[in-house]
Amino acid sequence: MPENPRSAHPNSGPSCACGSPTRSGAPTLAPPVHDPTFMATGEHGIEQADIPAGSFLMGDSSGDENPGDGETPQHMVTLDAFRIDATTVTNSAFARFITQTGYRTDAETWKFSAVFHSAIQADLADIIGPVAEAPWWFGIHGADWAHPYGRNSSLDGLENHPVVHVSWNDANAYCEWAGRRLPTEAEWEYAARGGLAEAKYPWGDDEVDARRWRVNIFQGQFPQHNTGHDGWHTTAPVRSFEPNGFGLWQTVGNVWEWCQDWYDPTYYAFPPAMSPTGPDSGTVKVLRGGSYLCHASYCNRYRNSARSSNTIDSSMGNAGFRTVERSKSR
Template sequence: MGDSSGDRNVADGEVPRHPVSLSTFSIDATTVTNEAFAAFIDATGYRTEAEQFGYSAVFHLAVTAPEDDILGVPPQTPWWRGVRGADWRRPGGEGSSVDELGDHPAVHVSWNDAVAYCEWAGRRLPTEAEWEYAARGGIEGAKYPWGDDEVDAGGWRANIFQGEFPTRNTEEDGWSTTAPVRTFTPNAYGLWQPVGNVWEWCADRFDASYYLSSPASDPTGPAGGDARVLRGGSYLCHISYCNRYRNSARSQNTPDSSMGNAGFRTVAL
């Protein structure tokens, strides 16, 4: 587990590289789709945190809402917009819909929302270690789920950002935001798009120093900490800004955060 290619982001704690053994588990082949998430909402009446808060984070090129619905621009990441009314049903805000996106990943889903879905479905979120094992597809030490070839070698292998981030996306891979969950080629374990497309929530709390003391068998993350782990990168990853579309790459966010490039997949209890 951990970075083997030297592409690590120091602050993310991708090292030291260390052996981990896991009990048998079964993981979804894809991230949870809008269609599946809608079934959960219809069955339970659940309201996501984005719906409760009244806004969520949308990449500036994906905003469909009027200017009056822009609630803020983070100074450190000015390509994001806080958009009133953006949520899993309306990923770009007013004027957008998932009506034709049933096979795309559900986004604007917080960690807490993902856990609520899992409880309804009789599933759970993967641990970070389970996620990385599954993403690797049995290729030990590889940079990507398919090996070490780059994403665009011999045709696109994942949904990331092309062009000049964050102003111009040439969409060479065919997608400007999310792609259907069964796009490109699955890895050797049958997982579709563990890297790229959308970030995926994991069960663990985040600590950049956790690998220094994590147990060798079935690690479940640190006991404390406010943030939760995200894995896999997204359609906004670009080598000039975010190279986290790799097996070992890690990120984090608070459990009530939602954004247009994050979803989740689940594991059997």
């Protein structure tokens, strides 16, 4: 599970996603074959937030951009009104999709996925080994959406946690079944800001501290020791902490969220002003929001404007998704 180097910046990590590996180039394993075409009959069941039409300044306003990520230049974007999930898709919601369709995720087809070293629940024989330049990630046979920490784990008690170990392919297949789509990167950032213009975080510009936990991120010394002072060592339930001004829960921290767009670090130089949908093509898809592994000393991407990316078949224990109501025009 080799890394996907993108930037020489010390905080960037392979493909970022707080150091998550890509699936590209995985040795000795044949790639999965997907033909997921479903009737839009799924029972989505996730609470919706109504996002008003409007304009906002997209991109880094605080000077915290990681070089190479392409968070600048800031640019004005105008969007139509849309409806988006108030939370990321939960394990229980994803389980309904699997039960009704029989779909197999990329992690299940590949028969392994990436698990953070301190969360592994697997027999020694299932441990493939660490990623070369991100040794806190281990390839684990049997890790998938229903076994998030390895073959010896389950979803007991995690029904209302975000589903993880889902690739962009998997998230898109769920959207087809539910008659929905993934948010564009611009929609995601506008919704995440919650109406606070140019704020660094969904709650404003105040930094995270132990007096008032606002987000599920890594505390302590990354990657060796997580104090868990925010109450969680891996994912938290989707309605933890406080929603933003639009009623969205945990747009930053907890899990990275797949977006519809192809990723290009130069895209902000000449973006459309009206409802941008990203480049026409690419090799990796956008991820937004950071995760429970983000830490200021390593991956400060738990910010509204932070960007990351990964290949469409990559899965890991800190990435999920939320969906948008599909309009007739899309």
